[in-house]
Amino acid sequence: MSDFQLDYAVPAADLSEYITLFYYFRADVPVFEDSERADHAQLRFRLSPGGAEYRFPDDSVQTPADFHVIGPTSGPMQVRVMGPVEVFGMGVTAAGWAAMIGSEASSVLNRTIDANGLFGAARLKATATALREASDNAARFAIGEELVRELVREGDEQACHFVRQVDGWLAASLSPEMDDLVAVTGLSRRQVERKCNAMYGSPPKLLARKYRALRAAVALVADGEDVDDVIGRGFYDQSHLIREVKQFTGLTPRQIKAEPGVLQRMTIRQRTALDGQVSPLISGT
Numbered sequence: 001m002s003d004f005q006l007d008y009a010v011p012a013a014d015l016s017e018y019i020t021l022f023y024y025f026r027a028d029v030p031v032f033e034d035s036e037r038a039d040h041a042q043l044r045f046r047l048s049p050g051g052a053e054y055r056f057p058d059d060s061v062q063t064p065a066d067f068h069v070i071g072p073t074s075g076p077m078q079v080r081v082m083g084p085v086e087v088f089g090m091g092v093t094a095a096g097w098a099a100m101i102g103s104e105a106s107s108v109l110n111r112t113i114d115a116n117g118l119f120g121a122a123r124l125k126a127t128a129t130a131l132r133e134a135s136d137n138a139a140r141f142a143i144g145e146e147l148v149r150e151l152v153r154e155g156d157e158q159a160c161h162f163v164r165q166v167d168g169w170l171a172a173s174l175s176p177e178m179d180d181l182v183a184v185t186g187l188s189r190r191q192v193e194r195k196c197n198a199m200y201g202s203p204p205k206l207l208a209r210k211y212r213a214l215r216a217a218v219a220l221v222a223d224g225e226d227v228d229d230v231i232g233r234g235f236y237d238q239s240h241l242i243r244e245v246k247q248f249t250g251l252t253p254r255q256i257k258a259e260p261g262v263l264q265r266m267t268i269r270q271r272t273a274l275d276g277q278v279s280p281l282i283s284g285t
Helices: 094-100 121-133 137-152 157-172 178-185 189-199 204-221 238-249 253-258 262-272
Strands: 004-009 019-027 031-036 041-046 052-055 067-070 077-082 085-092 112-114
Touching: 004 137, 004 262, 019 137, 031 262, 041 094, 041 121, 067 121, 085 094, 085 137, 094 137, 094 157, 094 189, 121 137, 157 178, 157 189, 157 204, 178 189, 178 204, 189 204, 204 238, 204 253, 204 262, 238 253
Parallel strands: none
Antiparallel strands: 004 019, 019 085, 031 077, 041 067, 041 085, 052 077, 067 112
16 A cells, blocks of 8 residues: 555535635655645645644744644645644635635735634534544545535625636636736726735735746646746746746756655646546646
8 A cells, every 4th residue: 555645526516616626645654744835725634643844935834733724825835744644625715715714815825823713623623523433535525515515604706706707817828917807807906906815815916927837837747748848838938937836836847847746746646637627727736
């Protein structure tokens, strides 16, 4: 049996506005250390007893609670967990952030917060117990879906509409222009930036750079494209490509092509396999 396991599940249709994917991760090692790329916000349950530590892009180090939320990340996050490791989690979309958490996402960019204070310790403890006792991942993912339905209850349609517009803008071009997003939303530039900061944790230009870099990383690993070919995905030259990919993944294009870490390799392989089942902003990054 492999020392590592990462399984994803596509959320039910009524939850797809709020959750990117559910996932279960296991590592049968004494200590697990690796790097995660820039990503959506996350809600995680650490089901194993060992402690964990996150080092964020600004070099701040935090020790997350067993049940915690990671705000949106703008760069690679270094992870260190005492093993053996067992984690259940889910990616939280910008609409999911608005519906379940509601605070200013930019205030927890590259930060982790205790989920007990957000959702109630008793509810999360009961969920964690059910997850530990579940017979398989199908049961775990069903438990996760029921939890999200409780937390979301009635989603904010206005927030969902704005997120659809922004996600569509990000997916439509390798280098989307701010003026196009302003035109689509009918809002002022300042309003668009404020709403993106509140729900995505970052302004539109940073989001565009983030997704361009993550798409490039996937093209290098999953599609087998050469570095020179990937420059044509919205980058000025090789130096620009190297700088951007490293900022959002922690690795240069040649490193990510030749020696991606366990998490990056498994994440890219598993998510690209979901092409056509989820948004291209998920399967393509």
